[in-house]
Amino acid sequence: MIECVQGDIAHQPDMEAVVNAANAQLRPGGGVAGALHRAAGPELDRACRPLAPICPGEAVITAAFGLPNRHVIHCLGPVYGVDEPADELLADCYLHALALAEREGLRSVAFPALSAGAFGYPLEEAARVALETVSATLPRCPHLERVRFVLFDAETAALFQRLLDEQP
Numbered sequence: 001m002i003e004c005v006q007g008d009i010a011h012q013p014d015m016e017a018v019v020n021a022a023n024a025q026l027r028p029g030g031g032v033a034g035a036l037h038r039a040a041g042p043e044l045d046r047a048c049r050p051l052a053p054i055c056p057g058e059a060v061i062t063a064a065f066g067l068p069n070r071h072v073i074h075c076l077g078p079v080y081g082v083d084e085p086a087d088e089l090l091a092d093c094y095l096h097a098l099a100l101a102e103r104e105g106l107r108s109v110a111f112p113a114l115s116a117g118a119f120g121y122p123l124e125e126a127a128r129v130a131l132e133t134v135s136a137t138l139p140r141c142p143h144l145e146r147v148r149f150v151l152f153d154a155e156t157a158a159l160f161q162r163l164l165d166e167q168p
């Protein structure tokens with residue numbers, strides 16, 4: 001049910017939803033947000049405006065416009081060292097994103113490593129929170145069949161895969 005791949009979150013055509021590592025204003029930015037907004041086009045920015053701002057740990061859902069998916073789920077991860085408790089806020093992102101996916105009856109959702117880029121969350125800790133939260137929550141999501149973690153580089157993908165293999 002859970003897989004870890006190296007790739008670009010903006011190029012996941014077989015996933016019904018992709019998750020955005022958003023900023024509070026849900027505006028285009030760098031990293032994941034930049035890639036998704038560029039690929040989706042300006043309609044995504046327009047759709048986001050009435051939903052902003054969001055707080056750390058929150059998630060909102062929009063259409064995906066020019067992306068090859070049905071939906072984008074926008075999560076605001078914690079800024080490491082600023083938004084506390086960071087582990088709970090990061091877990092909340094995954095919980096709320098899965099709850100929205102489930103509410104929409106989606107069968108597949110792809111996540112990036114939320115907070116692990118510009119927001120400075122140490123990668124291995126971020127990966128543990130991500131994998132533990134998704135593993136613990138999926139049994140309560142009857143519609144969801146596949147969750148994919150899309151990691152930008154080979155080292156990060158290998159780390160996620162190792163931690164996934166270590167899950168009980």
Ligand code: AR6
Pocket residue numbers: 007008009010021022023024027028029030031032033034035077112113114115116117118119120121150151152156
């Ligand atoms: N596909 C998959 N992973 C990616 C991609 C991509 N196209 N681009 C970057 N990553 P970040 P955050 C990886 O910074 O830490 C933005 O400017 C990246 O290497 O996108 O939650 C927003 O506007 C890292 O491992 O998200 C916010 O202000 C991970 O995805 C802020 O950054 C997350 O990096 C959000 O920061």
